[in-house]
Amino acid sequence: MNIGLPREIKDNEYRVGLTPGSVHALVEQGHRVWVQSGAGMGSFISDEDYRSAGAEIVPCAEDAWAAQLVVKVKEPTEAEYRYLRKDLLLFTYLHLASNETLTERLLASGASAIAYETVQTADGTLPLLRPMSEVAGRMAVQVGAMYLLKTQGGRGVLMSGVPGVAPANVVILGAGTVGTNAARVAAGMGAAVTVLDISHDRLKMLDDHFPGRLQTLFSDRLNIQEVVGQADLVIGAVLIPGGRSPWLITREMLPQMRNGAVIVDVAVDQGGCVETTRATTHSDPVFEIDGVLHYGVANMPGAVPRTSTFALNNQTAAYVLSLANEGLAAMRHDRALLHGLNICRGHVTHPAVAQAFELACVSPEALIG
Structure with missing residues (x-):
């Protein structure tokens, strides 16, 4: 799979979605990782660090967003809505219940979006929210x-x-x-x-x-x-x-x-x-x-992006690798990821998001087969 890592553009957001270690693990599994030039600079990770880990450095955000799986830290901003499309799998923090506009744009695009903050294990733990909450x-x-x-x-x-x-x-x-x-x-x-x-x-x-x-x-x-x-x-x-x-x-x-x-x-x-x-x-x-x-x-x-980027990747890396290997099908055997799915192919799949905007909620199992 092609995995894209765009540079974050939210105000003073210096974290980055993948560390060189995470990139190396993906490349070892045969995946291609497209890193937008400068994506890691806010966390003091250079293009050369990514290149040494096996990534391909691309000049523009469009190039990174063209991947099948895009890994970010923060939700897409208005300037990034144009990159949303039906064959895109997005993995990032979303917080959709307080963002009706983004919810509508994701639904209209047909993209599938997994929110870090709702990935939840059987014991109720939120493993991808915990490091940033700490x-x-x-x-x-x-x-x-x-x-x-x-x-x-x-x-x-x-x-x-x-x-x-x-x-x-x-x-x-x-x-x-x-x-x-x-x-x-x-x-x-x-x-x-x-x-x-x-x-x-x-x-x-x-x-x-x-x-x-x-x-x-x-x-x-x-x-x-x-x-x-x-x-x-x-x-x-x-x-x-x-x-x-x-x-x-x-x-x-x-x-x-x-x-x-x-x-x-x-x-x-x-x-x-x-x-x-x-x-x-x-x-x-x-x-x-x-x-x-x-x-x-x-x-x-x-x-505190240096601390935050590495703390976040300690938890997200295994899930990214699973999605890269299997796509949405990874959720058939990983219920934690299934809880993370908020939007799938034009449907809301998380009850709390549906409730926030009085929208219908579709069972994610029905959409991923």
Whole structure:
């Protein structure tokens, strides 16, 4: 099979879909890999690195997109919609439940699209979402700490405090992979950390892992309202696999929050768990409403591309090889990939995407034979 690796063009997105190691594994299996010149430069991977691994360097995006299987990191932007076609198999993060336009364009094109974020194993694990959730969770605390600086518009609070002065009060909504990693870093920095979730098992796990270093609370409206009002930093870490995130912080809660408080909504790529959140970019990351700074960058891990690219490929490489070897037929024996299929030949195949836009959902098994 011909596999294409185009350069990412989303604002300040420096990750790349394949490492030289992944390319080498594909070439060893007899596949051709077309890498757009400069695709890896943001992650400090040169054209020569890819060439040495067996890739063919192509000059233009069109050349990479002409492949049967295109591997990316982020969803196609408007400038890339013209490359979508019925014989294309696309493997990337999609987050379709918060992007109706892209959903419509994929359906109209007849392309088949597998979303990293909904590839799901039998035990419920999301193996291709996890590495970027780990990065984003840890970054969220770093980003929040920076924007708490008065010089960045925040409350002027040091995360750790100092002897005689209380540390920052950090509230984390969600105890999944993002929330757990955020809690690890925030507690490590000496902040006062409160984590909320609806899963007793997740809260118990955090309690056991960080004894005496954080507080856990059941996530309900009253608890959220109380702790958010006392927070210096709020991290939104809610995930509905494939679906739109619910609003846990409403517009009416903002006036009760501290002036100069910071919200980092990691759930923004699924619509956000804060009603006032909107997607921002690394070029223009924050905005203010009612004295509260909102950070809504939808590709946070793109700011640490070297780490993120290799962490992502550690998990995606085996799936890419399977798709290269068998195409859609790989899903006949790999149910994790089957869960990842969001769009197939003009049909929605993921229930959460269909529900988001009130579209019919077709069983993926019926479409792949």
